[in-house]
Amino acid sequence: MNGCASVLAMMFRPYFPVVVIALAVAGAxxxxxxxxxRSETDNTRTAAVGMVMRLVGIAILGVLLLGPSNLPESQQDETRSPVNLLIDASGSMQTQDLHLEPGQDAVSRYRFALERWLDPQFLATLEAKHDVRVYSFGDRVRATLPDAQDATHRKSNLVESTYDLLSTMNAMGSGTADSTGGAVVVLSDGRDNRGADTTATAQLAQARRVKLHTVTLGGPTLSRDVSLTAMPRQPYLMVNEPGLIDVRLDHINASGASATLRIRQGEEETTRPVTLPEQSELRVELPVEYTEPGLHMIELSVDQLPGEPEPSNNTQVVFVEVTGERMRVLLLEGQPFWDTKFLAQSLRKDDRIELTQITQINRDRQERIVTRVDRPAVPPTDLDGFSEYDVVILGRGMENVLSVEAAEALPRYVSERGGRVVLARGRAYDPSTRVGREIGRALAPLEPVGWGEGRRSDVALTPTESGRSHPMFAGLMRATKGSPSARELPTLSSAANIRLLKPATRVLAESSNGSGDAGALLVSMPYGRGMVLGVLGEGLWRWSLAASEYEALAGVFDGFWSNGVRWLVLGADAGPGRDFSLRLSGRSIALDGELTATVVQRGNAMGLEVQATITDPKGETTTLSLQDQTGADLRRVGGFRPQTPGVHTLTVTPIGGDDSLQPLETKFIAYDSNTELLRTAANPALMRSLAADSGGLALAPDEPGALLQVLEAERAARVVPPVPAYVWDRGWVMATILIWVGLEWLLRKKGGLL
Known part of the structure; x- marks a missing residue:
C-alpha cells in the first residue's frame, strides 16, 4: 500500500485537493x-454517443487536474571547480608556536601549513573533485629558511613568492576567474607589517566570483628584537663641513633595555650607550666632519640583546661623499612667486652654496641678491657667463630676464661645459608671447618632457621607486620611516600636463593619481656632459610649512633643495680631462629597490666596450647589463635590484684603450627594511575580515577536513533540482483534447442537439 502511495505521489501532483477535483468531475x-x-431529439443514438464523449472529456480534464507528471533523475554536478591554496612564505611564518601533535615540540607556522594543508593524502582527496593549485606569497622566500625549500619538494607547482596577497591574486589570473564555484584558501598568520589594505583583495575576489576562505596560523607571539637603520642627512659634504648621520633604533618587547651603539670609521671605533624607551623607536643624531675629500664609509651597529632571534638587522653601513669646493648657484626668476622665494631662502641656509639671485620684479625693476659671493650679480649673456656657475635654476618668465641669445647659450652650457640646469617651476617661458616662444625654441633641447595643454590643480606628489633612493628625498624618507605617503605631504598648487617624456628622462616623483608619463612631477635628464632637473609643477614651497602640522617633516624642504644641488654638482659626471666616469643614483637602497648606474664615456673612451660587475657581500659576482644612450658623450645605463643586505662593490672595466683608462670602482649599501621577524603576533581579526568581506569562511588551522565539507556544500548548492514534466505540457495532449472536443461538437450538431 505504501509502495502504491509512493508511486502516486511521484506520478500525480494535483493542482487542487483530490476531493475537490473528484466532486467537480462528478458534478460536471x-x-x-x-x-x-432532457434533450428532445429523435436521434437518440447520436445523443447517447455525444453524451459518452462528453463524459470521457470531463474525465480526461479531471485526470489532468490531478497533475500526472514524470520527475527526471537528479543530475550530479561533474564540473571541476578551481581551488587555489595560498601559503604565506613571509618571515613571520617562521615563528615556532604551533604543535602538530600534543606533547611535541613547536614547529613553525609554515611547517604546520605544509604538514596539515599540503599533506599528500589531503591533496589527493581535494584533487578528486577540484583543480588544485598552490601558490606562495609574502616577502621573498629566503635561502636561510629550510621550510621554504621543503615546500618545493612537497608540491611541484609551488611557485616563487610574490610581494603580497593582492599581487598573488593578480598573478593567478584566469585560474580564479571561474564562475563555477572557485575558491581561494589563504594560509597565513595575517601579519602584514606594510599595512596593506585587505579591502582591495576582497573586492578582487568578489569581482572574480570566488570566495576567500582563511586559515589563521599562530598566536600572540612577540619576539624580542632591536633593528638599526641609518642615513646621512647630507649624502654630500664639503671639507670641514659639519654633518649628521640620522640613526633610528626600532625595538620590540625591549622597553628599558640597555644597548651599546658602535660607530666604526676605518680602524677607529667609538661607542655610545643607549637605553631603549617605552616608545617603539629611538632616534640618535651622530655628528660627522671630514678634513679630506673622498668617499667615507661609516659602519654602525648595536649589540645583540639577550634573547634576540634576528641579529642581522643590527648593523648598517652608510657612505658620505666629501669635496673641497663651494657650489656656485645662479637663480633666475622672471615672474616672482612663492616657489623661488622659499627656494632661495633654503639655499641661503647652506653655508657651502654661493647663491646669486636675480629677480625681475617688473619691467623697470630688477632685484639682485648675492649670498657668500664677492662679485656683482649680472645676468649672463653668453656661454662664458653661464660657465661661472655650477648650477643654473630657472623659474618662470625667462623672456623677462634673458635675451634670446643668452637662452641659446644654455644648451651649450649643459652639453659642452657639463653645466646643470634646474627647471624649478615647470615651463620656464610664456608660450603665448612672441619672445617667450623664441626663448622656448632656444630651451627646447633642455626640456625633459613634451608639454601638454592646460594644468592640473591640487596634485599630490609621491616619490617613485627610483626616487626613494635619490638624495633629494633622503630627508623625506627619514621623516616617514621609509614609507612616504601623499596624505602626509601638502599638495602642489598646480602641475603642467605632460604629453611625453624624452627617451633619457628618469621620473623621480609622480602624482599619486597619475598614470604613465602624464603623472610625472619630478624628472631628471642627462644632456651632453651635463644634467637637467625638472620640477613640473608649482606649490612645492608648501612643504616648508608642513612642519606646523607634521613635526617630522621639519627641514624636509630645505634638505630637498640642498641635497638636490649637491647631487647635481658633486654627483655629476667628471669634468674636463676625465674621459671615463661612473655615477650612482644613490648610495643606500632597500632590498629589491632599484639602483641606477651610469657610465659616461668621452674622448679616448668614446668607442670602447665596458664590462660592469657587482660583487655582493658574500663575494658573488653579477654582470650588470648596460644600455647605450648616445649624445655628445656616450652614456651606458643599467639598473640593479640587490637581493643581499650589506656593502656591494660596482666595478666598471674598459675593454681596450690606453693606460690612462683605469677600471672604476665604487660602493653602495643595500639594507633590509623587512620587519616581519619583529612583529610576529598573528592577526586573526584581519583574516576573519578578509573572509567575511569576500563571502568566505574562517576555518580552524588543524581541521583541513572542514574545507572539504564547505566545498561539498557549495557544490551541492550548485545542483539545480529536477523540474517535473507534466502530461498536459505536451503538444500532442492539447491537440488530442481539442480534436476530441471538436468531434463531440460536430456530432451534437449533426444530431440536432445544438
Missing amino acids: MGLAVWAWR
Missing part, C-alpha cells in the same frame, strides 16, 4: 447526464 458528469436526458 451529473450535469452532462441531466442535459442528455
Whole structure:
C-alpha cells in the first residue's frame, strides 16, 4: 500500500485537493447526464454517443487536474571547480608556536601549513573533485629558511613568492576567474607589517566570483628584537663641513633595555650607550666632519640583546661623499612667486652654496641678491657667463630676464661645459608671447618632457621607486620611516600636463593619481656632459610649512633643495680631462629597490666596450647589463635590484684603450627594511575580515577536513533540482483534447442537439 502511495505521489501532483477535483468531475458528469436526458431529439443514438464523449472529456480534464507528471533523475554536478591554496612564505611564518601533535615540540607556522594543508593524502582527496593549485606569497622566500625549500619538494607547482596577497591574486589570473564555484584558501598568520589594505583583495575576489576562505596560523607571539637603520642627512659634504648621520633604533618587547651603539670609521671605533624607551623607536643624531675629500664609509651597529632571534638587522653601513669646493648657484626668476622665494631662502641656509639671485620684479625693476659671493650679480649673456656657475635654476618668465641669445647659450652650457640646469617651476617661458616662444625654441633641447595643454590643480606628489633612493628625498624618507605617503605631504598648487617624456628622462616623483608619463612631477635628464632637473609643477614651497602640522617633516624642504644641488654638482659626471666616469643614483637602497648606474664615456673612451660587475657581500659576482644612450658623450645605463643586505662593490672595466683608462670602482649599501621577524603576533581579526568581506569562511588551522565539507556544500548548492514534466505540457495532449472536443461538437450538431 505504501509502495502504491509512493508511486502516486511521484506520478500525480494535483493542482487542487483530490476531493475537490473528484466532486467537480462528478458534478460536471451529473450535469452532462441531466442535459442528455432532457434533450428532445429523435436521434437518440447520436445523443447517447455525444453524451459518452462528453463524459470521457470531463474525465480526461479531471485526470489532468490531478497533475500526472514524470520527475527526471537528479543530475550530479561533474564540473571541476578551481581551488587555489595560498601559503604565506613571509618571515613571520617562521615563528615556532604551533604543535602538530600534543606533547611535541613547536614547529613553525609554515611547517604546520605544509604538514596539515599540503599533506599528500589531503591533496589527493581535494584533487578528486577540484583543480588544485598552490601558490606562495609574502616577502621573498629566503635561502636561510629550510621550510621554504621543503615546500618545493612537497608540491611541484609551488611557485616563487610574490610581494603580497593582492599581487598573488593578480598573478593567478584566469585560474580564479571561474564562475563555477572557485575558491581561494589563504594560509597565513595575517601579519602584514606594510599595512596593506585587505579591502582591495576582497573586492578582487568578489569581482572574480570566488570566495576567500582563511586559515589563521599562530598566536600572540612577540619576539624580542632591536633593528638599526641609518642615513646621512647630507649624502654630500664639503671639507670641514659639519654633518649628521640620522640613526633610528626600532625595538620590540625591549622597553628599558640597555644597548651599546658602535660607530666604526676605518680602524677607529667609538661607542655610545643607549637605553631603549617605552616608545617603539629611538632616534640618535651622530655628528660627522671630514678634513679630506673622498668617499667615507661609516659602519654602525648595536649589540645583540639577550634573547634576540634576528641579529642581522643590527648593523648598517652608510657612505658620505666629501669635496673641497663651494657650489656656485645662479637663480633666475622672471615672474616672482612663492616657489623661488622659499627656494632661495633654503639655499641661503647652506653655508657651502654661493647663491646669486636675480629677480625681475617688473619691467623697470630688477632685484639682485648675492649670498657668500664677492662679485656683482649680472645676468649672463653668453656661454662664458653661464660657465661661472655650477648650477643654473630657472623659474618662470625667462623672456623677462634673458635675451634670446643668452637662452641659446644654455644648451651649450649643459652639453659642452657639463653645466646643470634646474627647471624649478615647470615651463620656464610664456608660450603665448612672441619672445617667450623664441626663448622656448632656444630651451627646447633642455626640456625633459613634451608639454601638454592646460594644468592640473591640487596634485599630490609621491616619490617613485627610483626616487626613494635619490638624495633629494633622503630627508623625506627619514621623516616617514621609509614609507612616504601623499596624505602626509601638502599638495602642489598646480602641475603642467605632460604629453611625453624624452627617451633619457628618469621620473623621480609622480602624482599619486597619475598614470604613465602624464603623472610625472619630478624628472631628471642627462644632456651632453651635463644634467637637467625638472620640477613640473608649482606649490612645492608648501612643504616648508608642513612642519606646523607634521613635526617630522621639519627641514624636509630645505634638505630637498640642498641635497638636490649637491647631487647635481658633486654627483655629476667628471669634468674636463676625465674621459671615463661612473655615477650612482644613490648610495643606500632597500632590498629589491632599484639602483641606477651610469657610465659616461668621452674622448679616448668614446668607442670602447665596458664590462660592469657587482660583487655582493658574500663575494658573488653579477654582470650588470648596460644600455647605450648616445649624445655628445656616450652614456651606458643599467639598473640593479640587490637581493643581499650589506656593502656591494660596482666595478666598471674598459675593454681596450690606453693606460690612462683605469677600471672604476665604487660602493653602495643595500639594507633590509623587512620587519616581519619583529612583529610576529598573528592577526586573526584581519583574516576573519578578509573572509567575511569576500563571502568566505574562517576555518580552524588543524581541521583541513572542514574545507572539504564547505566545498561539498557549495557544490551541492550548485545542483539545480529536477523540474517535473507534466502530461498536459505536451503538444500532442492539447491537440488530442481539442480534436476530441471538436468531434463531440460536430456530432451534437449533426444530431440536432445544438
